[in-house]
Amino acid sequence: MDRLIQEIKNKFENNDDFFLQPDYFMDIPVILMGFNTLIDLTESREALHIYIERSTSTNKTMFEFMSLFGEVLENDTNEVVSSIMEGKLIIYFESTNKYVISKPVPKLLNRFFEPPANESVVQGPLSSFIEDIDQNIGIVRKQLNSDHLRVKSFSVGRVEKKRISLLYCDGSADMDLVNNVIRQLEMNLDKEVNNLQNLSSTMGFSAWASISKFNTTELPQEVAQSLRVGKVALIVDRLPFAFILPSLLWDMFALENDRNYPMPVMLLLRLLRIVGVLLTLIFPALYVALVAVNPEVLRIELALAVSQSRDSVPYPALVEILLVLVILELTLEATVRLPKSIGPTVTMVGGIILGQAIVSAKLVSNLIIIILAATTIANSTVVGFQNSLSIRLFKYVIVFLAAIYGVLGMLAGLVLVCTYLASLNTFGVPYVQINLAKDRTKNG
Incomplete structure (x- = not known):
């Protein structure tokens, strides 16, 4: 040769x-x-x-x-x-x-210029993944024009064959991580992969984990940046998004698109996301703790204002907060499932009309509506829809502890959440590790 x-x-x-x-x-x-x-x-x-x-x-x-x-x-x-x-x-x-x-006949990367449907891009590339795996790999190659990019494909499934491709950058990725992913896929080639739960089972992850081990994205630029900093990506045929491993805590707050803004603006945006997570976790639990268990912590003027707002409310603070949170969850789920032409109507009815009616009926206090609105807005600042779902789940744990132990229970809940996050790892990479996140600056 x-x-x-x-x-x-x-x-x-x-x-x-x-x-x-x-x-x-x-x-x-x-x-x-x-x-x-x-x-x-x-x-x-x-x-x-x-x-x-x-x-x-x-x-x-x-x-x-x-x-x-x-x-x-x-x-x-x-x-x-x-x-x-x-x-x-x-x-x-x-x-x-x-x-x-x-010059050949190029692969038609149809929908290459369609904007992403689930992730908003304010100032950056508007391309998104589609359902064809070859075209998705081609989009990544267009985004990351490097001869260090490696692609290894697997055919999984016993009844329904499906192709999974592993992407990584030679020289940047941790080869122990790459070899672990390859070994896990080769051990489970007979398993069906039709959704994220199937893929988690194939990779050996627990189905009951509250935090996803994958960072799911439909943006090729996010995949390209993750590959540059040493992560790996899995692309599954017929799924219009990529799965990035390992998923780290910092991924909740950082986007590659942030680097299209000046440095002070980028840092401010990431700080706002951190504050948003803290407000989502703390606000509902703090209301329950101060109203039901530790009202003596409040200043007398504030305590009287809270007491006046809850005048004639027949329920304790825990039932009150759970009532409005459940209504919020139902409204959000209905908005997601309904057609886009009807979704805004449901949001208006649930958020404005129902909210005003429930306050007028003295079922909840005015203050709880303010906390509900602030919590909803703060939760939406998190990067990734799956991450926002996890934060919403942790919020209820802290609320129940605050209802029992007050402010001490709220702090214990935060410590419990932090402990749980610290216990997570993906193929030996801790979830709270920030080394890869620091490398973003070097590669930016």
Whole structure:
């Protein structure tokens, strides 16, 4: 095998979407090279053969024949690698040890420019993943144009075969993490993967974990940045998002899109998200603790105002807060499930009309509506919908402890949540580890 071919093959041996296809052009042996996630190989070969039939005459020299496809170049591994990463088709002529960089028929990355449906981007790339795995890998390759990107694919499922691709950057990713993920996938190739719970079971994660071990995103730029800082990504066929491993606590507060703003603005946005999480966890529990258990902590003026707002309310503070929180959860769930044309109407009815009516009926106090609104807004600042669900779940634990032990119970609940988060790890990487998050600055 020629030296150039061997070097290219070694360079991309860990990329399952790399092809090295022998072919013949007018009985002349050639080798086609490129990525099948960026190139439509079948259409490209047909187009080349049709072009040869229309353009070739018998009196052409070998050099003139090769020039039909592009500029004839000598062996240069770096040039070939760079062109392959850009999505070009390399035509290598074995008899001359020369190659041509040709423009192929590209893989149609349809919906490439559609904005994401579940993650809002204010100032940044608007591309999002789709349901086709090859096109998703191609989108990542477009976003992260590096020859260090590696792709390894697996076929999982006994009844319904489904393809899973592992993406990582050679030299940046922790190879222990990569090998653990590969080993886990190879051990469970017979398991069906149709949703996130199936994938968690395949990866050996507990189905009862409150915090997802995956950082789920439909934004290619987030996947590209995660790969740069040493994480790995899983892309599952027919699922329009990627799963990033390991998921860290800092992922709740940091987005790659934040770096499109000036540094002070970026830091302020991340600080606001941290404050939002704290308000979500503390506000409802603090209300219950101060009203039901520790009213002596309040100043006399504030205690009288709270007492006056709860005048004629027949329920204790715990029942009161649970009543409005459950109504809020029902409203949010209804808004998500209903069509977009009806969702805002339900939000208005549940948030304004029902809220005003429940206060007028003296079922809850005015203050509880303020706390409810602040909690809902604060919870929405967290990065990732799954993270916001986890925070909402922890909120109830702290509320129950505050109803029993007051302010001390609220603090104990916060310590309990922190302890639980500290106990989590993904293939040996602690959930509260921030080293990868610090590397974002170096790569930014």
